[in-house]
Amino acid sequence: MGCGSCSSGGCGTNGGAVSGCGSNGTCGTGGCNKMNVYDWLSHMDIPASQRFDVVEVKFKGGRKEYFRNINQLTFITGDYVVCEMASGQHVGTVSLQGELVRLQMKRKNVAINDDLHVIYRLATEKDLDKHTQAMAREMPTLYRTREIIRELKLNMKLSDVEFQSDNSKTTFYYSSEERVDFRELIKLLASEFKVRIEMRQISLRQEASRLGGLGSCGRELCCSTWLTDFKNISTAAARYQNLSLNPAKLSGQCGRLKCCLNYELETYIDALKDIPSIDAPLKTKKGVATLQKTDIFKKIMWFGFDKETNWYPVAIEKVLEIIELNKKNIIPESLEILTPEVTRIQEKGGLKLNSDLENLDKKYSDEQKKKKRRKSRSNRQRNGNRQQPNTPAATQSKKS
Numbered sequence: 001m002g003c004g005s006c007s008s009g010g011c012g013t014n015g016g017a018v019s020g021c022g023s024n025g026t027c028g029t030g031g032c033n034k035m036n037v038y039d040w041l042s043h044m045d046i047p048a049s050q051r052f053d054v055v056e057v058k059f060k061g062g063r064k065e066y067f068r069n070i071n072q073l074t075f076i077t078g079d080y081v082v083c084e085m086a087s088g089q090h091v092g093t094v095s096l097q098g099e100l101v102r103l104q105m106k107r108k109n110v111a112i113n114d115d116l117h118v119i120y121r122l123a124t125e126k127d128l129d130k131h132t133q134a135m136a137r138e139m140p141t142l143y144r145t146r147e148i149i150r151e152l153k154l155n156m157k158l159s160d161v162e163f164q165s166d167n168s169k170t171t172f173y174y175s176s177e178e179r180v181d182f183r184e185l186i187k188l189l190a191s192e193f194k195v196r197i198e199m200r201q202i203s204l205r206q207e208a209s210r211l212g213g214l215g216s217c218g219r220e221l222c223c224s225t226w227l228t229d230f231k232n233i234s235t236a237a238a239r240y241q242n243l244s245l246n247p248a249k250l251s252g253q254c255g256r257l258k259c260c261l262n263y264e265l266e267t268y269i270d271a272l273k274d275i276p277s278i279d280a281p282l283k284t285k286k287g288v289a290t291l292q293k294t295d296i297f298k299k300i301m302w303f304g305f306d307k308e309t310n311w312y313p314v315a316i317e318k319v320l321e322i323i324e325l326n327k328k329n330i331i332p333e334s335l336e337i338l339t340p341e342v343t344r345i346q347e348k349g350g351l352k353l354n355s356d357l358e359n360l361d362k363k364y365s366d367e368q369k370k371k372k373r374r375k376s377r378s379n380r381q382r383n384g385n386r387q388q389p390n391t392p393a394a395t396q397s398k399k400s
Helices: 099-107 124-135 138-152 183-194 204-210 233-238 265-274 316-327 340-348 355-388 393-398
Strands: 053-059 064-068 081-085 089-097 119-122 158-164 167-175 194-203 289-295 300-305 311-315
Touching: 053 081, 053 099, 064 081, 081 124, 089 099, 099 300, 124 138, 124 355, 138 158, 138 183, 158 204, 167 204, 194 265, 233 265, 289 316, 300 316, 311 316
Parallel strands: 167 194
Antiparallel strands: 053 064, 053 089, 081 089, 081 119, 158 167, 289 300, 300 311
């Protein structure tokens, strides 16, 4: 994915066209911009005196900050602007303006006061050249810093480097599971790169959002495209959705539980209200039936006996009946007698219980039969070829 401040320059940073759409980073589909937003109030004309004078500006890695437009400049989404920083100045792109900025600041609890930094001007060609040169230093600096970290034997992982546009400050983003003493590292970096150094520790999820990538679903990571709030995710979310507790399948690129486990969790919790909790196996005259799986939305629970491989679907109403009978020390005949409706429904559709397993067994059995037939045919042909010299015609030809 490219954006207006990507290190590759594939979206117009180096003066070229955007890879894929040619909109120079201003399309509203999300194909070029990371964490892009759509200004649905842009068509409304508001008097200049009533316009909200705070503008949202986006920097590398999807980072967004708010700046005051004290000079009342006219911007278009995607314009490069020179912004005030704590030390020096930096170039970013306008991502949002107008009343939507007020709503975003309210949602993120950002105070609207005079302490906000200001926007100096629209970026000129000279500003963009300096910005491009600063970005060109990032990758060599990243590799060199990793070498220094290995030499110092520090237990930290450096994931990204961001130079300020005026080359006065460099921010190093790293992740670590323990406290790191990088005082010696800062001295070496300051002496080698001749800039002001800032070390910023980020979490593993923030690291994945900065680097980007593809998830197991085949789409780009949610944290690198639209997700900004990282909520706590526990294994209970997987249990509610009847997912196997396999860390390899439940973990994302960051090594933590996938954020998408929370997307449908509330729906599953609402659906589970009607499903009874099975504290003990169901007792029948045929045997003890243990719960194997639950189809939450079809309201069907599958049970299996100890000495059988088949699973029997039982509707929730029937499960409640069996539980009540067991509480009264009444043991029903079996699960099959109590589940004629489910069986009829599946037989009407032309499907049987465990039909997929039966079809698979039939497929392999047919293949084995075909192989046996081929072997028997080849053996017959070989035996026939061996017996040809002993035929009467062959003996007469030998005598003559």
